[in-house]
Amino acid sequence: MRLILVRHGESEWNRIGRYQGQADAPLSELGLRQADALGKRLAAEKLDAIYSSPLQRARRTADAIAGYHPALTIEEDPRLLEIDHGDWQGLFAAEVRERYGESLEEWRSFPTRCQMPNGESFSNILRRTLNFREQVCGTYGPHATVVVSTHDVVVKILIADALGMHMDRINRLWITNASISVVEYTDNLPFLVSLSEACHLGHLETVREKQEAI
Numbered sequence: 001m002r003l004i005l006v007r008h009g010e011s012e013w014n015r016i017g018r019y020q021g022q023a024d025a026p027l028s029e030l031g032l033r034q035a036d037a038l039g040k041r042l043a044a045e046k047l048d049a050i051y052s053s054p055l056q057r058a059r060r061t062a063d064a065i066a067g068y069h070p071a072l073t074i075e076e077d078p079r080l081l082e083i084d085h086g087d088w089q090g091l092f093a094a095e096v097r098e099r100y101g102e103s104l105e106e107w108r109s110f111p112t113r114c115q116m117p118n119g120e121s122f123s124n125i126l127r128r129t130l131n132f133r134e135q136v137c138g139t140y141g142p143h144a145t146v147v148v149s150t151h152d153v154v155v156k157i158l159i160a161d162a163l164g165m166h167m168d169r170i171n172r173l174w175i176t177n178a179s180i181s182v183v184e185y186t187d188n189l190p191f192l193v194s195l196s197e198a199c200h201l202g203h204l205e206t207v208r209e210k211q212e213a214i
Contacts, residue, residue: 001137002145002193004042005155005181006065008057009034010206014177017093021085021119024055031057034178034204039064041180041200047072048144051136053080053151061178062149079128082151086119112167126167129157137185155181162190177206 009031013020027035042065050069052062054076062074088096096104100117107114115121136146148158156170162183175181175196182193198205 001140001142001185003133003136003158003183003185004045004047004145004147005158005183006038006061006147006149007152007155007175007177007179007196008053008055008061008149009038009178011057014206019085019088019091019093019096021082021089021116022055023089025057027057027060030204030206031177032060034201034206035061035064037200037202037204038178038180039068042147043068046145047147048140049075049136050147050149051075051077051080051132052149053082053154054078055081055151058149058151062147065147065149077132079132080148080150080154083116083122083125083153084120085116087117088119108171110168111170122167125153126157129154130161133158133161142186158183159192159195162192176201178204 010028011020011025011031012028013025015028015030038061047069050062050066050072052059052074058080059074059076066072066074088100103114103116107116112122140146152175155175156173157167159173159181160167160170176198178201179196179198181195181197184191184193
């Protein structure tokens, strides 16, 4: 089975450098154009299902894909939500660095040890993400292709799981907004086929240096 992992298009809070987590920030104007470019990129794919996080930035990205696949209904799944940033949510990156510098460095270097103040533990998002993956792999046949429109940390966990990476290394991965990463699951091993593919975005691609709040 093939999973096409999509990170949502740029949100307004991505654009201004505000931590969002499970806050429901909308897509920015650039994010809307990214989502449309992504939809066109996947228009010719034979898809068997589309899943989305319930947050509007992921759902709107999924809608852009589904527009080219009218026979499919988007399945919203709360297990695909971004990690809850707790007290960081709504703060600008500079504010998080000033108030929570030690925790921020721990999150970047050793996320499995970190829990943002009043936020979600890494063990919880890991559990729900892998539960989702196990269910989808058990539901669809070996030749199925499933799109998952979700968030940065969820995509990173699924890629790290496929590669057998230590989860403390996930923040060494850069996942571009509205990019595609593909994992193929076989009877033996999963294979990472592509990582953060963004050729369809052209000049719409969001570069890493312009996005502080991840």
